[in-house]
Amino acid sequence: MANTPQSKKRARQNERRFAVNKARRSRIRTYLRKVEEAIASGDKEAATAALKAAQPELMRGVTKGVYHKNTAARKMSRLSSRVKALA
Known part of the structure; x- marks a missing residue:
C-alpha cells in the first residue's frame, strides 16, 4: 500500500494510465479483428x-506507447501479406 503522498499520487496516475492504455489496446484489437474477419470471409x-x-490506429498505439514500433510493423506486415494473398 502506498504511504507517502508521492507514492499515493503515482498510484492514482498509474490507475488512470492503465485505464487509458487498456481502452487503446482494446480499440486496436477491434480494428485488427475486423481485418481478420474480412480475410476469413475471403472478401x-x-x-x-x-x-x-x-x-493508423496501430501506429497511433505506437506513438502513445501502447505497442512497440517493431510489434506494430510486424502485425501490419503479416496482415498486409495475407490480404495480398487473397487475390
Missing part, C-alpha cells in the same frame, strides 16, 4: 478497407 475489398482503417 478482398473489405479486407483492404479494414486494413487501411487499422493501420
